[in-house]
Amino acid sequence: MSSDLKPMLDGIFEVGPPPRLLGAECPICERKFFPKPIVCPHCLEDVKEIKLNTEGTVYSFSILRIPNMLYKYPQPYASGYIDLDGDNIRVYGLFDPEKTEEIAIGQRVTLKVGQIGIGLDGEECLRYYFTPVDGGGK
Amino acid sequence: MRAVDIIGVGMFPFGVHKTTPLVEMGVRAAVEAIKDAGVKPSQINIGFFANMQAGNLTKEFTTGQAVMWGAGVNKVPVFNIENACTSGASATTLAMMSIASGQYDLALVVGAEKLNVPFVPLLNPSMRDINVLEGNVVINGFAQRAVRHMYEYGTTKEQLAMVDVKNRRNALLNPKAKFFNKPVTLEEVLGSTMMSDPLTKLSCCPNSDGAAALVLCAAELSSRYTTRPIHLKASVLVSGVFDEWPDMQTFEEDQRAGRTAYETAGLGPEDVSAAECHDAFTICEVMHTENLGFCPIGEGGPFVESGATSLGGKIPVNVSGGLLGKGHPLGATAAAQIVEGVIQLRGEAGDRQVEGAKVFLTECMGAELRGDAKTCTVNILTV
Numbered sequence: 001m002s003s004d005l006k007p008m009l010d011g012i013f014e015v016g017p018p019p020r021l022l023g024a025e026c027p028i029c030e031r032k033f034f035p036k037p038i039v040c041p042h043c044l045e046d047v048k049e050i051k052l053n054t055e056g057t058v059y060s061f062s063i064l065r066i067p068n069m070l071y072k073y074p075q076p077y078a079s080g081y082i083d084l085d086g087d088n089i090r091v092y093g094l095f096d097p098e099k100t101e102e103i104a105i106g107q108r109v110t111l112k113v114g115q116i117g118i119g120l121d122g123e124e125c126l127r128y129y130f131t132p133v134d135g136g137g138k
Numbered sequence: 139m140r141a142v143d144i145i146g147v148g149m150f151p152f153g154v155h156k157t158t159p160l161v162e163m164g165v166r167a168a169v170e171a172i173k174d175a176g177v178k179p180s181q182i183n184i185g186f187f188a189n190m191q192a193g194n195l196t197k198e199f200t201t202g203q204a205v206m207w208g209a210g211v212n213k214v215p216v217f218n219i220e221n222a223c224t225s226g227a228s229a230t231t232l233a234m235m236s237i238a239s240g241q242y243d244l245a246l247v248v249g250a251e252k253l254n255v256p257f258v259p260l261l262n263p264s265m266r267d268i269n270v271l272e273g274n275v276v277i278n279g280f281a282q283r284a285v286r287h288m289y290e291y292g293t294t295k296e297q298l299a300m301v302d303v304k305n306r307r308n309a310l311l312n313p314k315a316k317f318f319n320k321p322v323t324l325e326e327v328l329g330s331t332m333m334s335d336p337l338t339k340l341s342c343c344p345n346s347d348g349a350a351a352l353v354l355c356a357a358e359l360s361s362r363y364t365t366r367p368i369h370l371k372a373s374v375l376v377s378g379v380f381d382e383w384p385d386m387q388t389f390e391e392d393q394r395a396g397r398t399a400y401e402t403a404g405l406g407p408e409d410v411s412a413a414e415c416h417d418a419f420t421i422c423e424v425m426h427t428e429n430l431g432f433c434p435i436g437e438g439g440p441f442v443e444s445g446a447t448s449l450g451g452k453i454p455v456n457v458s459g460g461l462l463g464k465g466h467p468l469g470a471t472a473a474a475q476i477v478e479g480v481i482q483l484r485g486e487a488g489d490r491q492v493e494g495a496k497v498f499l500t501e502c503m504g505a506e507l508r509g510d511a512k513t514c515t516v517n518i519l520t521v
Contacts, residue, residue: 092274
């Protein structure tokens with residue numbers, strides 16, 4: 001991984017290793033969030049940053065087979081929702097572009113970070129993505 | 139609060155109108171509605187113009203005043219409304235509130251959209267949205283619902299495709315549906331280009347241009363203008379929940395908006411003669427029929443397969459052709475659904491008439507935030 005690439009947005013994840021998604025927790029209602037909200041929308045209080053669990057289970061997914069020029073993702077690519085272990089939170093993310101056809105509901109996945117597509121400034125950037133645990137092999 | 143009627147409707151055909159400007163489409167729909175209502179433009183007290191993409195695609199803004207004046211309406215308050223696909227219904231809700239409050243008597247609603255411009259990007263609600271930055275585009279959100287629905291309830295891709303076959307067949311009976319002008323087979327839907335599994339190209343509504351307009355009137359005054367007012371019994375707009383646990387296999391927004399609309403109208407799903415819903419993708423209609431209470435949750439696939447939602451069935455859905463058959467001029471779509479309701483309840487729908495229609499429901503849904511619909515509308519009309 002080229003070290004001078006930047007995340008597609010600041011404050012979303014730590015590159016690592018190991019990579020971690022940066023979420024938030026409200027000190028009042030203890031709800032967890034991803035990404036970090038401006039304030040807790042339930043309590044309107046400042047939230048504290050937390051590192052979210054790195055493993056989870058695929059809740060649902062899609063495979064886009066037509067080009068998406070918006071951020072120059074690989075074609076095709078899979079993305080969808082992952083239920084993170086223990087954090088009681090469902091996050092959206094890309095799936096490993098090398099393992100697109102292995103993604104299924106219930107698949108166990110783990111967090112990675114790598115160069116995928118371009119950022120808001122049009123430059124290549126780092127994105128978080130989930131890859132099948134144990135390397136997949138469905 | 140005063141009761142509100144719809145006394146006039148108009149529509150500029152949904153299709154590809156490359157050389158017709160946005161304002162002209164809006165004006166033509168508005169003029170048709172004003173004439174249909176039997177009112178003079180100077181009698182309109184307030185106007186609401188619905189559009190979603192003019193700022194992006196044709197670089198226009200505050201378009202409503204130009205449309206209203208093109209149809210002879212000036213001086214009065216005019217609001218420009220953007221609420222994604224529900225813009226036309228959201229404008230209708232505001233028009234209803236303005237009359238129900240007693241402040242205005244006659245309101246004009248116009249929804250118009252021009253999408254056939256040289257370059258239309260894949261739609262997304264915000265470039266900075268984390269889900270968009272991580273690969274979500276509109277079609278993916280609905281493909282993820284389809285994948286989940288098939289997993290949970292056993293819905294088949296054939297059942298999904300039947301929605302398109304039905305709505306394309308309905309569109310052929312609607313002289314204002316000008317996009318395709320031909321039917322489609324199950325094999326053609328399933329065999330067209332795969333976009334986002336399991337949604338093929340023909341499982342997605344096309345980009346139409348078009349406009350639709352409504353004249354709303356205080357019910358106590360309708361008899362001055364018409365002998366056949368259609369009653370707007372409920373006009374409901376809700377927003378999503380947006381919490382940390384989005385549900386891809388139900389439309390909670392439909393359930394909530396539907397419940398409020400049914401309670402307001404004093405009716406239930408069993409009373410609905412026919413409905414229009416936001417069938418932007420085939421899976422959408424399957425889920426809407428469930429979440430609006432026309433069939434149990436999870437049974438939308440067998441429900442369409444049974445013919446219950448076809449013309450002549452238990453509850454015909456998207457008899458106008460829907461978004462799949464007519465195309466989806468975003469700001470016009472939800473207003474056109476209500477136009478169809480008025481035409482059906484007047485008994486003027488010709489070959490696509492739902493016999494004996496007494497209660498008509500329209501549902502629309504627009505944009506996504508954190509896996510929930512940003513906006514959802516349900517309107518209930520009665521004779």
